[in-house]
Amino acid sequence: MTADRDRWVPIMMLIAAPDGAELTGSGLCAASAELLGVDGAAIALMTGKGVPVATYRSDPAFQPIEDLQLVLGVGPCLDAYRERRPVVEADLATGSTLRWPGLAPLALDAGIRSISAFPLRIGAARFGALTAYDSRPGALEGSRLDDALALSAIVTRTLVAMQLDGAAGDLVPGLSRASLVGDNLPPARLPSGEIDHAEVHQASGMVSVQLGIDVGDALARLRARAFADGTTVREVAAEVVARRLRFDP
Amino acid sequence: MAHRETLLASTFLTLADTLVDDFDVVEVLTTLCGRCVDLLGTSASGILLADSRGALHVMAASGEQANLLELFQIQNEEGPCLDSFRSGRAVMHNDLGTESPWPRFAPAARRAGFNAVHAFPMVVRSNVVGTLNLFMEDPRPLQPADIDVAQALAHAATLTVLQNRATEDSHRLTAQLQGALDSRIAIEQAKGVVSELGQVGTDEAFTWLRSFARSRNRKLTDVATAVVDRTLETAERTELLRAGRGRGRSRADATQPDPQLS
Numbered sequence: 001m002t003a004d005r006d007r008w009v010p011i012m013m014l015i016a017a018p019d020g021a022e023l024t025g026s027g028l029c030a031a032s033a034e035l036l037g038v039d040g041a042a043i044a045l046m047t048g049k050g051v052p053v054a055t056y057r058s059d060p061a062f063q064p065i066e067d068l069q070l071v072l073g074v075g076p077c078l079d080a081y082r083e084r085r086p087v088v089e090a091d092l093a094t095g096s097t098l099r100w101p102g103l104a105p106l107a108l109d110a111g112i113r114s115i116s117a118f119p120l121r122i123g124a125a126r127f128g129a130l131t132a133y134d135s136r137p138g139a140l141e142g143s144r145l146d147d148a149l150a151l152s153a154i155v156t157r158t159l160v161a162m163q164l165d166g167a168a169g170d171l172v173p174g175l176s177r178a179s180l181v182g183d184n185l186p187p188a189r190l191p192s193g194e195i196d197h198a199e200v201h202q203a204s205g206m207v208s209v210q211l212g213i214d215v216g217d218a219l220a221r222l223r224a225r226a227f228a229d230g231t232t233v234r235e236v237a238a239e240v241v242a243r244r245l246r247f248d249p
Numbered sequence: 250m251a252h253r254e255t256l257l258a259s260t261f262l263t264l265a266d267t268l269v270d271d272f273d274v275v276e277v278l279t280t281l282c283g284r285c286v287d288l289l290g291t292s293a294s295g296i297l298l299a300d301s302r303g304a305l306h307v308m309a310a311s312g313e314q315a316n317l318l319e320l321f322q323i324q325n326e327e328g329p330c331l332d333s334f335r336s337g338r339a340v341m342h343n344d345l346g347t348e349s350p351w352p353r354f355a356p357a358a359r360r361a362g363f364n365a366v367h368a369f370p371m372v373v374r375s376n377v378v379g380t381l382n383l384f385m386e387d388p389r390p391l392q393p394a395d396i397d398v399a400q401a402l403a404h405a406a407t408l409t410v411l412q413n414r415a416t417e418d419s420h421r422l423t424a425q426l427q428g429a430l431d432s433r434i435a436i437e438q439a440k441g442v443v444s445e446l447g448q449v450g451t452d453e454a455f456t457w458l459r460s461f462a463r464s465r466n467r468k469l470t471d472v473a474t475a476v477v478d479r480t481l482e483t484a485e486r487t488e489l490l491r492a493g494r495g496r497g498r499s500r501a502d503a504t505q506p507d508p509q510l511s
Binding site for chain 2: 084121122123124125149150153196198201202203204205206207208209210215241
């Protein structure tokens with residue numbers, strides 16, 4: 001468990017930075033790649049219809065392959081987003097040309113043999129995809145796959161928090177550098193973020209109807225309101241569910 | 250107690266069916282929670298699953314009342330479910346009016362009308378993945394036979410989660426748990442959408458979603474995702490809301506037997 005825990009420390013340190021100053025998209029990608037033991041990672045944020053709005057990567061070298069996927073609309077990254085499930089291309093050197101035309105040659109030229117993409121989602125709300133690139137063939141399997149899935153959930157919640165104020169500390173209450181450096185908080189036992197409550201998801205659904213927007217954007221509006229009012233997302237959500245608060249377009 | 254044995258047998262038969270048929274994990278676990286109430290004479294029951302960070306989330310409950318869900322949420326800090334999850338053992342408290350180790354949970358449970366609470370661990374190999382929880386109005390212990398039934402139902406719930414076809418791409422425990430939790434979140438989001446469209450409470454919205462999914466023979470999670478995505482056809486959406494309203498006029502649905510199980 002100790003070795004396991006140690007691998008999570010760098011990314012958790014990054015996310016828990018008190019002022020959020022150290023938390024950048026590329027930093028998050030680099031820490032993700034390190035955790036997963038791959039050469040590089042990228043994060044693409046998309047709108048409800050799959051249009052990319054922001055992309056980050058651990059290394060500029062991955063930009064062309066990421067752009068190609070997003071511009072052509074083909075590749076594991078887009079499929080993971082659309083299908084809401086992990087999509088793995090274990091070896092681009094064998095037989096993937098039909099599945100993703102144009103992708104394999106460019107990837108191989110860039111020294112990429114395998115790509116694993118994971119949806120960034122909270123329930124039915126989609127935010128984008130986390131993609132791992134590696135120069136070695138092979139799918140992320142076993143405990144590395146477990147790590148990737150846990151990482152996707154954490155990255156999603158971190159990005160939702162960053163949308164507003166750049167500080168993700170409130171995402172995992174009680175999490176601080178002190179508690180990470182100490183011995184008593186293995187990463188598998190981090191407390192739940194405040195957005196992970198039933199009424200927050202219910203309120204997101206209600207606000208998405210009130211404003212005619214995507215449920216992911218509705219969650220951002222709830223967070224923005226909580227921030228502006230100096231209260232918590234849970235409290236705002238409870239007001240919405242009780243129909244004491246409406247959002248008007 | 251012949252009736253109970255029949256009911257128990259039919260419950261396990263239904264769960265066995267889920268191992269071969271395509272099924273929705275939230276739907277089956279919700280049915281299972283209802284059956285706990287019937288079989289054990291409890292007032293309410295619920296199933297919590299842990300996410301990859303060890304936080305507990307409501308997967309299913311015999312009722313969707315806010316006070317019941319709130320009781321589960323408190324348990325990320327303290328409570329019998331959390332204790333059972335951490336220890337991997339059954340935690341039974343026969344009278345919350347007497348001293349309990351939970352200064353926040355116990356008064357909240359009593360305010361909600363529950364005076365006894367029992368939590369049973371859901372275990373896969375040596376990992377505890379969640380708990381099955383029973384709430385009772387009367388402060389009384391479970392009989393030994395009831396304890397056996399409750400633990401068997403907790404095992405059945407565990408198997409259901411592990412057989413979840415929604416995460417077919419990976420048979421790993423974490424992937425299956427994450428998939429089940431995402432199903433539940435999608436349903437909460439859909440409850441919000443339907444509640445706003447139909448101007449009803451979120452518990453009523455859940456009933457509408459569930460009966461619509463059943464009448465169309467579709468998975469609850471798929472219906473929920475389509476509702477949230479707005480990919481449900483207009484006609485279907487109208488039907489969901491209309492059928493819900495129709496049910497509302499002649500409602501005795503809470504006590505009707507499950508069509509799936511009878």
